[in-house]
Amino acid sequence: MLDVRDVTVLFGEKAALDGVSLTVATExxxxxLGPSGSGKSTLLRVIAGLEAPRSGIVAFDGVDxxxxxxxxxxxxxxxxxxxxxxxxxxAANVGFGLRMQGLPDNQVDARVKEALAWVDLRELAHxxxxxxxxxxxxxxxxxxxxAPWPRLVMLDEPVGSLDRQLRKRxxxxxxxxxxxxxxxxxxxxxxxxEAAAISDRVAVMRGGRVVQIAPxxxxxxxxxxxxxASFVGA
Amino acid sequence: xxxxxxxxxxxGLPALFIGYLFLxxxxxxxxxxxxxxxxxxxxxxxxxxxxxxFTLWQAAVSTVLTLVAALPVTWAISRFSFWGRDAIxxxxxxxxxxxxVVVGAAFLALSGRGIIAILAAHVFFNLAVVVRTVGGVWSxxxxxxxxxxxxxxxxxxxxxxxxxxxxxxxxLFSAAAIVFLFCFTSFGTVLILGGGRxxxxxxxxxQQAVSFLDLGTAGALAVIQLAVVVAVxxxxxxxxxxxxxxxxxxxxxxxxxxxRRQRTAVVAVVTxxxxxxxxxxxxxxxxxxxxxxxxxxxxxxxxxPAATRTLPAIRNSLVFATVTAIIAVVIGGLAAAAxxxxxxxxxxxxxxxxxxxxxxxxxxxFGFLVALDRPxxxxxxxxxIPLAHAVVAIPFVVRVxxxxxxxxxxxxxxxxxxxxxxxxxxWKEIDFPIIARALAVGAGFAAIISLGxxxxxxFIARPATATVPTVLFQLLGRPxxxxxxxxxxxxxxxxxxxxxxILSVDRLRxxxxxxx
Numbered sequence: 001m002l003d004v005r006d007v008t009v010l011f012g013e014k015a016a017l018d019g020v021s022l023t024v025a026t027e028x029x030x031x032x033l034g035p036s037g038s039g040k041s042t043l044l045r046v047i048a049g050l051e052a053p054r055s056g057i058v059a060f061d062g063v064d065x066x067x068x069x070x071x072x073x074x075x076x077x078x079x080x081x082x083x084x085x086x087x088x089x090x091a092a093n094v095g096f097g098l099r100m101q102g103l104p105d106n107q108v109d110a111r112v113k114e115a116l117a118w119v120d121l122r123e124l125a126h127x128x129x130x131x132x133x134x135x136x137x138x139x140x141x142x143x144x145x146x147a148p149w150p151r152l153v154m155l156d157e158p159v160g161s162l163d164r165q166l167r168k169r170x171x172x173x174x175x176x177x178x179x180x181x182x183x184x185x186x187x188x189x190x191x192x193x194e195a196a197a198i199s200d201r202v203a204v205m206r207g208g209r210v211v212q213i214a215p216x217x218x219x220x221x222x223x224x225x226x227x228x229a230s231f232v233g234a
Numbered sequence: 235x236x237x238x239x240x241x242x243x244x245x246g247l248p249a250l251f252i253g254y255l256f257l258x259x260x261x262x263x264x265x266x267x268x269x270x271x272x273x274x275x276x277x278x279x280x281x282x283x284x285x286x287x288f289t290l291w292q293a294a295v296s297t298v299l300t301l302v303a304a305l306p307v308t309w310a311i312s313r314f315s316f317w318g319r320d321a322i323x324x325x326x327x328x329x330x331x332x333x334x335v336v337v338g339a340a341f342l343a344l345s346g347r348g349i350i351a352i353l354a355a356h357v358f359f360n361l362a363v364v365v366r367t368v369g370g371v372w373s374x375x376x377x378x379x380x381x382x383x384x385x386x387x388x389x390x391x392x393x394x395x396x397x398x399x400x401x402x403x404x405x406l407f408s409a410a411a412i413v414f415l416f417c418f419t420s421f422g423t424v425l426i427l428g429g430g431r432x433x434x435x436x437x438x439x440x441q442q443a444v445s446f447l448d449l450g451t452a453g454a455l456a457v458i459q460l461a462v463v464v465a466v467x468x469x470x471x472x473x474x475x476x477x478x479x480x481x482x483x484x485x486x487x488x489x490x491x492x493x494r495r496q497r498t499a500v501v502a503v504v505t506x507x508x509x510x511x512x513x514x515x516x517x518x519x520x521x522x523x524x525x526x527x528x529x530x531x532x533x534x535x536x537x538x539p540a541a542t543r544t545l546p547a548i549r550n551s552l553v554f555a556t557v558t559a560i561i562a563v564v565i566g567g568l569a570a571a572a573x574x575x576x577x578x579x580x581x582x583x584x585x586x587x588x589x590x591x592x593x594x595x596x597x598x599x600f601g602f603l604v605a606l607d608r609p610x611x612x613x614x615x616x617x618x619i620p621l622a623h624a625v626v627a628i629p630f631v632v633r634v635x636x637x638x639x640x641x642x643x644x645x646x647x648x649x650x651x652x653x654x655x656x657x658x659x660x661w662k663e664i665d666f667p668i669i670a671r672a673l674a675v676g677a678g679f680a681a682i683i684s685l686g687x688x689x690x691x692x693f694i695a696r697p698a699t700a701t702v703p704t705v706l707f708q709l710l711g712r713p714x715x716x717x718x719x720x721x722x723x724x725x726x727x728x729x730x731x732x733x734x735x736i737l738s739v740d741r742l743r744x745x746x747x748x749x750x
Contacts, residue, residue, distance in 0.1 A: 048652050070651040071659075083649035086641050087667050096663070100654035148653060 001025045002047065002152055002184065007056030009042055009208075016042045017053070018208040024152065029178055029185045031199030031216070033192060033232070039208040040188045041080070044154045047186070048077045060151065071100070076150030076183075080157045082141040084129040090116070090140050091125040097148030115147040118177055135166055142174065146181060153178065154186045159194070171197050192216075192232045204228050244572035245583065248628075251565050255625050256590050259601025266604055267453030276454045285438040286458075292349070292434070293417040296356035300413050301406070303357050304364035307507040310500045311365065312373035315488035322504055323365070324740060329511060330362035331736050332729060333686025334422030335703040339710060339725035340514035343521040347429040355423045358514060360413045361507075367409040368402055375401055377487050404473075411470030415463060419594040422688040422703070426710055435459045436596050440692065443600055453604075456597045463592050515729070522722035529719025533727075544724065547705040551731075554701060555684040557620035558627060562680035563673050565624065566631030570672075573632070574639045591629040595689025598625055603693050618694050619701070623684040630683065631676035638672035671742055678739030685732055702728050 002024040009017040017039045024030045032040045045051040047058055049070035058065045065073060076097075085093050091112050098108045116122045119139035124132070129140060138158065145153055158174065159167040175198040178185045189195050195202050196216040203213045204224075212224040216232070223229035267273070276282050311323055329337065341355040375398065383397045399406075421436040428437065435455055443452035491497045522529055533544050569587055573580055590598065602622050606612040612621070642665055650660045688703040695704050706728065709721035 050648050050651070069656075070648075071654045071656050073652075074654070075652065077649070077652040079645050079649055081643075081645055083643070083645040085646060085650075085664065087671065096650065096655075097653035100659065144653070 001028075001061065002186075003057070003059045003062075004043075004047065005057045005059070007043070007046055007053045007058065009039075009046060009051060010054050015208050017046065019056070020205075020208070020210050022203055022210060022213070024184050024186060027179070027182050027184055028200050029175065029187060029198055030213075031195035031202040032186055032188045032205060033190065033195040033202050034205030035190055035231070038205040040190075040205055041156055042208075043205075044077060044156055044186065044188060047152075047154060048075055049073050050077075074148075074151050076145040076148070076153035078141050078145040078153065078155045078158050080160060082137050084137055084140060084144075086128075086130050088129065089125070090121065090127050090129060090132070093129055093140055094143045094147050096144065101148060111147055115143040118146070119143045119173075135162055135170075138162060138170065142177075146177065146183070150183060152184045152186070154188070156188045157190070158187075160189075167194070168197075174198065202232075204231065206231075241572070241575070244568045244575075248565050248569035248572070248587065249583075252586060252589070252625075252628075255606075255621055256593075256598070256601070257586075259598070259605035260593070262605035263453050263456055263597070263601050266449050267457045269450055272450075273454050273458075276451055276458075281438065282455070285433045285435050288432060289418055289434040289436075292352060292356075292432075293414050293420075296353055296360070296417040297410050297414045299353060300357045300360045300364060301410060303507075303510075304361045305368070306503040307361075308365050308369045308372060310503045312369035313488065314491045314496075314500055316491065316500065319488075322508065323369075325508065326365050326511065327362040328733070328736060329358050330360070331682055331686075332359075332732060333688065333703055334359070334420075335426065335688050335706050335710075336518075336686070336725045336729045336732075337514070338423045338426030339706065339721060340518040341423070341427055342710065343722060344514045344517045347427050349432060351427045352420075352424055352432065355427060355514075356413075356417045356420065358511065359423070360416055361511070363412050363416070364409045367412070368405045371402060371405040372398075373488065375487070377489070407470060407473045411466060411473075415466055415592070418466070419459065419463065419596075421594065421596055422707070426707065436594055436689070439596050439600065443603070444693070449604065452600060456594075456600055459594060460597065463594070467592055518722055518729070519726055522719055522726050524719040524722070525716045528716055530723045532716055533720045533723050543700060543705050547700050547702045548727075550699060551685055551702040551728075554620050554623060555681040557617075558623040558684035559677040559680040561620060561624040562627040562631045563677045566628045566676055566680075567635060567669075567673050569628070570632050570635040570639050573636055587632055588629050590625050595626055595687065596693065598622060599690030599693030602690065613694070616699065619691060619699055620684070622690040622694060623687050624680070626687060626690065627680035627683040630679045634679055635672040635676045638668060638675070642668050675739055675742050678735055678742070682732055682735050682739070685728065685735070702731075 002022075004020060004022040007017050007020045008015060020039070020043060022030070022043070032043065034040050042051060046053050049065065049068065060073075085096065088096070091109075094115050095108045095112045098111055103111070112125070113122065116125055119142055121136065121139055121143065124136065129137065132140065142155075142158065145155075155174065159170045162170065171194050174187075187195070187198050199216060201213055202216045202219055203210050204219065205211065206227065212219060212228055214222070219228065219232050223232065307326065311319060311326070337355050337359055341351045341358070345351045345354065379401075380393050380397055383393045388396060418434070419436050420434055421440070424432060424434045424437050425440070428434075430441075433441070436459065439452045439455045439459070442448045442455065491500045525532075569583075573584055573587075599622060602618065603613070606618070612618055646664050647660050650664050651657075655663055686703060687701075688707065691701055691704055692707070695701060702724065706721060706724045709717060709724060
């Protein structure tokens with residue numbers, strides 16, 4: 001399980017994260033809900049190892065990750081911008097993490113096929129990624145994140161730029177996939193309906209702090225304060 | 235690399251290069267123009283007035299004709315999707331990359347010397363500018379805007395006049411300005427097809443400097459021409475407003491042609507355009523066999539019309555193209571890296587880098603001739619021609635590599651790291667392939683420019699450094715049926731060489747966008 005304890009990040013004088021603590025149990029999906037600028041993405045970057053905290057600890061299964069560089073953490077992070085590699089095909093993008101693990105080509109191919117099947121993109125395997133629609137790019141990014149058996153996946157507003165109809169279906173798909181693959185996940189969003197649909201527990205963030213963590217229904221029933229009440233739509 | 239040294243290098247080396255090989259020769263040229271007969275005398279001469287008037291009106295007529303000829307095919311390519319569309323789009327672009335001497339030779343074979351041939355050659359050459367510039371905007375106009383006009387009762391003609399054309403206006407202005415400048419500074423085509431009688435200012439500069447050895451007058455003419463070019467660039471920049479961006483979608487909106495009339499129109503327009511573009515090149519190939527195989531054989535014969543100069547010229551051209559590509563990629567690549575950082579003063583740096591683009595090749599060659607004797611006399615060295623070609627090529631190299639280098643966003647590196655790539659692996663898998671491809675595309679562009687460059691080369695080439703275009707030009711000026719066939723054969727050879735590079739560059743560029 002993931003254990004984040006008392007993490008603080010400073011951008012200049014300002015605290016982007018101010019003593020944040022959070023746990024994610026095995027196979028659990030935690031929603032990270034908050035307005036923009038509340039520190040959600042920064043928290044993901046600290047867990048991934050892209051940002052070093054001023055103080056605090058990030059540990060996984062009891063091992064402090066302070067000395068572990070990004071590329072050795074075996075976490076998945078799906079970027080809000082997708083960050084697909086423009087010079088590679090769909091299959092090469094999805095297989096990237098597997099190749100980094102040093103898997104032989106035939107095993108990479110097999111796993112890529114499997115991952116593309118999850119997101120219904122098998123027929124686009126050899127397409128260049130810059131010739132995909134927004135929805136297709138999103139699904140390639142998801143397959144790329146899940147293919148290399150990550151110990152934990154973090155999804156940064158993964159459906160944010162798509163239209164509403166598509167969004168609802170994709171959030172359900174993502175939730176089902178994570179449960180099916182038995183992967184723990186952190187799902188960042190500023191939409192409380194999305195958070196409600198996918199999360200076992202929801203952590204509400206505001207101004208670099210986690211103000212409340214609870215299952216969504218409990219948040220609605222017992223909000224910590226008026227701000228949380230209005231934000232979760234109680 | 236050292237954190238301070240790298241930025242200094244990326245700005246310093248290109249600045250030094252452009253400063254010494256472009257700005258300094260231009261300055262020397264200004265100085266010489268003041269020392270000669272003087273501007274008053276130049277303005278008063280009938281030779282000048284003749285050339286200036288011809289330059290102006292042929293450029294204006296060429297521009298209008300190019301727009302008229304290009305708009306139908308632009309419409310077909312940017313509105314509709316049909317079988318072979320991508321191939322046709324690529325084919326229409328080919329003439330733009332062909333050497334001017336080849337285009338000149340082809341129209342000489344097709345229609346002989348004269349004003350008709352000059353205008354036709356200019357249309358042939360510049361069609362691609364309109365198709366690319368206007369077509370890029372046209373294909374992104376939201377079809378719903380036109381549909382809304384139709385629902386509101388506008389007939390197809392009214393829709394074109396009141397919706398489509400106004401949206402295209404900035405692109406049309408910008409394409410017209412580029413075509414006008416290309417025709418205004420047209421050199422090789424006019425020199426070949428004008429027969430010495432029809433002269434643009436560019437040709438006049440060449441004749442004053444090379445035939446009459448009157449450097450003062452040539453300098454004054456170059457200064458006048460430069461002033462007009464700058465004025466056109468400033469005016470066209472003013473006319474282009476970006477207000478229309480709102481109605482453009484980021485993706486292209488293509489539909490299949492609907493109904494019989496539309497299908498017939500698309501097929502007719504595309505067929506006619508392709509036929510018109512293929513005609514001069516076909517005639518070129520056919521006429522190279524005017525004397526049977528003799529024209530081709532004589533090209534390589536010891537006592538033929540090219541008299542043992544063909545093979546050395548091909549070797550020179552290939553060596554110069556390679557050296558030009560290396561210089562242009564190093565300098566242009568460094569400059570693109572500096573621009574990609576978007577630091578302070580990037581706008582100014584960009585403008586200075588682009589200056590050679592607005593300067594005619596003859597002016598650059600002339601500047602080399604009068605200025606590069608100090609601090610060391612570069613004029614006798616083999617580096618002179620590749621350096622001149624690199625000055626011409628660097629703006630293009632910067633323009634094609636910059637969008638590719640900018641496509642390496644920081645989040646790509648982070649995504650690779652999260653997926654398990656070590657820092658060294660990130661460089662190998664992300665940065666290197668993208669930069670290498672960008673530089674390869676830039677190298678291809680530089681090689682194409684070098685192979686076909688004629689304006690600057692004609693000033694600075696010596697018998698030992700003659701290139702294929704300069705030898706071809708000399709052959710075209712000589713009498714005899716076999717000589718003519720040999721010249722045609724040489725033009726076919728040069729066109730073929732250029733086509734091979736174009737096709738390989740096009741492969742590398744597949745899937746990327748950028749202007750030209």
